[in-house]
Amino acid sequence: MHHVIVGNGVCGMEAALALRRKDGEARITLVSDEHDHFYSRTALMYVFAGQMRLQDTEPYDRGLYERLRFERVRERVAELAAQGKSLRFEGGRTIGYDRLLLAVGSRARPAPWPGAAGPGLHYFVTLRDLEGLDHEAKAGRRAVVVGGGLIGVEVAEILLARGLEVTFVVRENWYFPLALDEREALMVAEHLRAHGVDVRLGVNVEEVRRGPDGALAGVRLGDAPRTQAALAAGAAEVPCDLLVCAIGVVPNTGFLATSGLRLAKGGAIEVDDALRAAPDVWAAGDCANVTWADGSRRPEQLWYTARDQGRVAAASMLGDGATYRRGTWYNSAKFFDLEYTTAGWVPVRLDWDNTPLDPGPDVSDWFQRSPGRFDSQRIICSGGMNPPSLIKQGGLSGPPRPPLAADRVIGFNMLGGRWNHEVLLDWIDSRRSLGFVLDRLAEAQFDEELSPRWRRQPGSPPT
Known part of the structure; x- marks a missing residue:
């Protein structure tokens, strides 16, 4: 039996470990174009801050892969042929499978603002994002971070620690409304300001300004749509050398367009309660559209739910009847x-x-x-x-x-x-x-x- 897992993050790695625990003889292949070893993505900020080496974020020693006989493929998947049970890589070669788990995670939501594409625009989701930002984050420069979630705050913190001036732009009336009420959010904003972050609430980026040579010059702000927040005096334009877009993530499923798998509106892979997407194909983690308690379907983009889904997917691949039910949040x-x-x-x-x-x-x-x-x-x-x-x-x-x-x-x-x-x-x-x-x-x-x-x-x- 050949199990192929696309994705070497927490979901894919937990699935591989669970498969090996139950089946000591199966062939298990991990596919990732990002890194040879599983690392803790949530610890990237500490690597950027110089507090950890990348290898320090790897929960398992590198010899584990050889001891457990995990095969590794360092390539990007270009296409899935579900009917033929094979994957084609961008380099042209193919690999077959008996059972496939798609644990491909998510990628940064692209910046939607006019003028955004070009030098100075960064994201902070993948290792490549970290490396690109690390090269340009120099003391004395000015950064604008856009996005009212956890990644935006992480980026603001590490840029500030490097000596950059940081403006944090949030389009909602208060920070992180998906998790905090107004009292809590205003306290967090007060805390960020006490650390030296220029927090702008209830505003949206209308345009990214660039110089004649294409270099980033600044962002123009306006009232966020669907809010009544007034634009703060003097906030219409913020000069910057770096722009970090942290407005969320989307499932990393572009290569599945011709696969025959059912994709939800946002690109997540439709799965049943056993995380099965098609015969001999499973999906789990950030890329899977799972059923919530109210019957709605959307991805769960959390570290621990990705871990749990990886374990359930592995059990389901082995035919033990496992289904995924998230416990208390x-x-x-x-x-x-x-x-x-x-x-x-x-x-x-x-x-x-x-x-x-x-x-x-x-x-x-x-x-x-x-x-x-x-x-x-x-x-x-x-x-x-x-x-x-x-x-x-x-x-x-x-x-x-x-x-x-x-x-x-x-x-x-x-x-x-x-x-x-x-x-x-x-x-x-x-x-x-x-x-x-x-x-x-x-x-x-x-x-x-x-x-x-x-x-x-x-x-x-x-x-």
Whole structure:
């Protein structure tokens, strides 16, 4: 049996490891045009900042591939012939497979602004992006970073640390509306400004200005569409030498146009609950269109869901009947040195139009911010039946549950400090009351580098 996995990221690597655990004799081939070894993409910012070497971001020693007999192909796939069960590479050669997993991830959403294409425009998704930006990010230069998500903040942080002047442009009325409410987002913006970032909210890039020689000169800003935010005085044009576009990612599936696979509107690969896209073809990770709890279908673009989908896809490829069901939501991040942890169901605003998500009449939150500090906790509670919006957003896993008491905790948004998501998830799944949680809130806060209670030994891959 020959398993071919296209993609050497967390999803593809987890699938390869899972396949080898269950089948010691199968032929397993990993295809990637980016890097010979699996590395942690979320750690790229530390490589750029000079705090780590690229090899330091590789979770497994390089000898693992040989020990587990993983074959590697360092080429870009040009075409999939699903009927003939073969892949054609850009160099012209082909490779056959018995079973195929597409774990091709995503690529940066292209900059849509007039004048954007040309020198000085950068992205920050792949290793090549890092190398290109690294060459031009010199102290004393001026950078504009566009995009109201996590990648934009990472880029702003590392450019600022290199001595660049950084303007951070967000078209929404507040930063990261998909995850933060207005109180939290304004605190984050305040925190970024305290570090020296020029944060512009509610504005959009209308045009990228270039000089006669094509060199980047600046960006012209205007009111973001579908918002009422006024353009700040003097903000109409921002000079810059670097422009980083961090407005999201799209599935990296352009090579599948003639494959016969079903692609969703945004390019994600349609799969069933077993992550099967076609006979003997599976897809997982950022490139797969999976079913959410409300029945809608869209990709899940998170590290841990890519990991989980890789494991499920491998089990499905081996025929064990595995299906993918995401558990209770959680995630963590940092805004410069401000820690962020979220778990469960948290009402947010939806995408570009700032439309508020109606949490229903039985949903409320408990919020506090420590005076004079960048530190807040928001705990979401529900009463009566599980609100329809809770089920729609996939905050709780499994079938509808019995009625909740009026103060049952269903979600957390925590800024500042470090919080153990396992404790937070246990409180949600155990249907704890707000009073119970508040009495024990300190039990969920920890610093894993310093606390022996939470220090764990790293897991060992199969040998």
